[in-house]
Amino acid sequence: MRHSHDPAGRGVAKGIVPTTLFCMTAALPDPISLMAMVGDPVAENPIDQLFNAVFTQHEVPMYFAKVLLTDPGKLPQVLAGASAMGFAGLGITVPYKEVVIAHLDRIDPDASRIGAVNYVTFEDGESVGHQNDASAVVAAIEERQPVAGASVLLLGAGGAARGVGAGLAAAGVRRLVVAARRPEQGEPVARMLADAGEVPMEYLHWQGDLACPDGVDIVINATSAGAAPQLVALALDWDTFSAGMLALDMVTGPRNTPFIEAAADRGLATIDGVDVLNYIGYYVCKDRGLDVPVSDIARISDGIAGVPRRDR
Numbered sequence: 001m002r003h004s005h006d007p008a009g010r011g012v013a014k015g016i017v018p019t020t021l022f023c024m025t026a027a028l029p030d031p032i033s034l035m036a037m038v039g040d041p042v043a044e045n046p047i048d049q050l051f052n053a054v055f056t057q058h059e060v061p062m063y064f065a066k067v068l069l070t071d072p073g074k075l076p077q078v079l080a081g082a083s084a085m086g087f088a089g090l091g092i093t094v095p096y097k098e099v100v101i102a103h104l105d106r107i108d109p110d111a112s113r114i115g116a117v118n119y120v121t122f123e124d125g126e127s128v129g130h131q132n133d134a135s136a137v138v139a140a141i142e143e144r145q146p147v148a149g150a151s152v153l154l155l156g157a158g159g160a161a162r163g164v165g166a167g168l169a170a171a172g173v174r175r176l177v178v179a180a181r182r183p184e185q186g187e188p189v190a191r192m193l194a195d196a197g198e199v200p201m202e203y204l205h206w207q208g209d210l211a212c213p214d215g216v217d218i219v220i221n222a223t224s225a226g227a228a229p230q231l232v233a234l235a236l237d238w239d240t241f242s243a244g245m246l247a248l249d250m251v252t253g254p255r256n257t258p259f260i261e262a263a264a265d266r267g268l269a270t271i272d273g274v275d276v277l278n279y280i281g282y283y284v285c286k287d288r289g290l291d292v293p294v295s296d297i298a299r300i301s302d303g304i305a306g307v308p309r310r311d312r
Contacts, residue, residue: 032063034062034087035065035089035284037093039095040068040070040095041227042067042068042093044254045252046253046274046305048065050277050301050304057300072096079104079127082120086122088121088288089119092120096159097163098115101115106126107130110166113196114192117131118159119131132280134164134167134170138171139294140271145217147173150173152218152220153212154168155210155222155223156179157185158222158224160222161222170196177216179204181206181207183205221249221257226251226260228254241263244269245268245269247260248270248271252273252277264310278297282294282297
């Protein structure tokens with residue numbers, strides 16, 4: 001299998017082989033369980049550094065890699081290869097959270113209802129899709145304020161938005177507004193989320209600089225805008241977003257995205273993508289029978305991704 005050398009662990013040949021996996025396995029304990037995240041882009045996501053630091057600190061025989069998959073047509077090969085090599089699982093990120101479903105043997109009820117998968121396990125020869133984006137986002141928000149009874153503006157209508165929206169509905173938000181540029185994508189997601197919970201649901205056609213609807217308490221960026229290297233700023237009319245609101249970004253790299261910076265500049269409380277990733281790490285460890293406090297994971301991620309904007 002061909003691969004290219006990349007000291008930063010960011011590049012892979014043919015969009016499949018994670019270089020860091022080949023460079024580091026010689027120093028790893030034996031036996032070891034392997035996990036990886038599959039997506040495009042993945043370079044700036046600190047998930048591998050975070051998980052591996054936690055695994056090392058707690059002497060867990062696991063290693064986490066990243067796979068840059070630029071060719072969606074090779075997704076079945078990635079799944080088959082990971083299964084054949086005995087991977088414990090694969091994290092699935094943009095843009096594959098929805099398209100991966102067609103290549104799985106089965107998916108759990110939550111992922112089926114939502115129509116998006118964010119991690120895959122291999123059980124008795126079958127690939128099984130799961131969804132825990134929502135649990136991590138809800139937990140990160142609950143650390144700062146209640147989710148139940150909140151009015152939420154959800155930016156985006158992709159796989160991440162589907163998962164998070166369903167989780168928020170189940171957690172008891174009183175209103176959910178889905179904003180997307182394409183009605184053919186946004187309207188079905190709003191209908192799906194309306195069916196997922198008894199929550200008033202609205203679709204907002206995103207044109208130009210989006211104004212915040214009245215009464216919103218929490219705004220969530222569930223798009224990939226703001227991710228490195230492009231660092232695209234979202235088209236938002238920030239004058240309509242008031243101090244006292246909470247802004248959450250699901251983008252993990254960089255930690256302090258243009259969305260987080262703009263929100264903080266206007267006095268909004270912020271939760272960044274690394275804060276959410278800390279909870280995903282917690283749930284991954286819990287699934288492996290390891291009880292690592294989120295506060296411990298957060299200390300590690302601060303050292304890797306830098307301090308959050310709110311702590312400057």
